[in-house]
Amino acid sequence: MRLVIARCSVDYVGRLTAHLPMAPRLILIKADGSVSIHCDDRAFKPLNWMNPPCKIREDDGTWTVTHSKTGEKLILTMDEIMHDSKHELGVDPGLQKDGVEAHLQELLAEHITTLGAGYTLVRREYMTAIGPVDILCRDQSGATVAVEIKRRGEIDGVEQLTRYLELLNRDPLLAPVRGVFAAQEIKPQAKVLAMDRGIDCVTLDYDGLRGIEPENPTLF
Amino acid sequence: MRLVIARCSVDYVGRLTAHLPMAPRLILIKADGSVSIHCDDRAFKPLNWMNPPCKIREDDGTWTVTHSKTGEKLILTMDEIMHDSKHELGVDPGLQKDGVEAHLQELLAEHITTLGAGYTLVRREYMTAIGPVDILCRDQSGATVAVEIKRRGEIDGVEQLTRYLELLNRDPLLAPVRGVFAAQEIKPQAKVLAMDRGIDCVTLDYDGLRGIEPENPTLF
DNA sequence: GTATTTATTTCGTGC
């Protein structure tokens, strides 16, 4: 990893055209070949960057970064270099995550009666021609129920579930199939659309499903 | 801006829970208060980060970064600090962009006959109760045409246009309204769905519309 | 301020 602090201007030509006027910035050159240009705000997002694979040519005061496949170009005009250092970091063991949609799906599948007494799981990721239904289950009367799970329930999710339902209801072995839209939080517009299409909405309590009391003060 | 190279392990508790084992990394502390932890690959994306506003407490070998509003926490356990430097960058003049969807819409409105001879523009951003139709125009026969523009045409765009068409066709002054899905690139699935719904697909040539020959060798 | 849409989205996963 190479860290350069320099007064520079930058021009990008590729998927779009963009220009950065002359100013002091951080230029971050990683071992993977990527280049990113940071200012002192915008959190972790760089002002401009180039993804690998790319080639860097340093030519007098002009650095040209060219993407090896698309031909995109990043041209840095260097005015003054204030800092330039290199560091060996090695390969990173990487990030372990927890708490995303996959986990919500696992938890709801384990506690399918959250949707109502007598519910039974058919299977998770039930494949159809247009994609996997998150959860397929049956209600207390034995009727098929398709569940779409989102962390945040928006209109797109309702559309997605609608397409699945349309398809599933063509299958005489499954029909009639009811829909349930389950999310940690459901936007009002999504709720209206779901209701209009006869889809039930369920708000999921992640901590409750996980068995951790939400009022647990050790988290956060 | 402060640049620290250190062997550290990181724990994040907030919107999700995540852990980074001990390894050498870059810790980037910006003047806006943000903290991001980079390894030597993954291009410009950090392994972990904290957005402003947040507070950093350095306590022996443990750095605790706490988000001031949500209470999210990033805990860095520092093993060895290999580099630590500070740099004044000042406020950045910022990025000037060109070439996004708004520009595509302008260009297509200016060259509406791209859709066919005799086409005439009614207006851009034609407002409806459920949102603005990108372009409303009439074909050579005087029939109304609603155009949805995307940079990359996917299934969501077809759904969106479908909702507009359904609404517009309830207006006796406009009906019957035909749909055109225009994008620089249209995904096969979106094309199939559009066809199925009687919506025409048009692939836009950005450079052609802009009046620059696509074979111009100075770009890229 | 809330809701919607875009993004040089990036990133993972299944086929």
Add this chain to the structure above:
DNA sequence: GCACGAAGTAAATAC
């Protein structure tokens, strides 16, 4: 390798 869905999405824009 391509297509689709999710993201600690973030950011801009419309309402």
